[in-house]
Amino acid sequence: MKKYLLLLFLVASLFAKAQDTPISAFLEKWENSKNYLVEIAEAMPEDKYNYKPTERQKTFRDQLLHIKGNMDWLSTTYFSKEKKKDAEKPSYTTKAEVIAAIKEAFDNTSTIIKKASPEELKEIVEFFAGPKTKLQILNLLQDHVTHHRGQLIVYLNLNDVKPPKYRGW
Structure with missing residues (x-):
């Protein structure tokens, strides 16, 4: 009986792993990325949305x-x-408008990516940095958010605002 249960567990585990495609993995991470960025946007007081650490940097907004x-x-x-x-x-002038726009952009991106197929990720597209696969573009979507989110965490710290706790997935 134990052998059958073990076999059933292994088959179920393999089936679950087979369902984990780059797109499903991206969408799981994307939703968490959205929630984390929204928490960061909510943490900054509205009167600090025009804050920028140096003249050459962008404001928080x-x-x-x-x-x-x-x-x-x-x-x-x-x-x-x-x-x-x-x-x-x-023009997004209030903190609430900016946060709503961010949520909408994340949701729109999710809707678009859900329609992509794993085969489509192999397609090569022209990009300003040279030919890239759509999988590379998918990775760039998340990497770009992460890059700028890191900058926003510094903005929070420079304003004595405690950043939300990090979560990877």
Whole structure:
């Protein structure tokens, strides 16, 4: 009986692993990344949204909106069948508007990526840094968020705001 249970456990484990594709792994991480970035955005007082550590750096608000713009660009340019039209960029003036825009960008990216197939990730696309696979673009989506989120944590610390606890997954 123990042998059968062990065999059943092993088969179930293998089946579960087979379901873990780069897309499903990305989407799990993406949702956690969204929640973590939103916590960071919520932690900064609204009166500090125009804070920037040096003259050459972006403000806290501009960092968040840069992250949003990059998500919109990469997801629609490389993964969407319907290309986004160049519309007039809305002005996000309040903390609540910025946070809502960030959430929407994450959710829109998730919706677009859910439609991608594992085979599609092998496709090579033209990118300003040279030809890349769509898998590399997918990795860049997360890496870009992580890069700027790290900067935002420094902004919080420089303003004596305790950053939210890190979580990797």
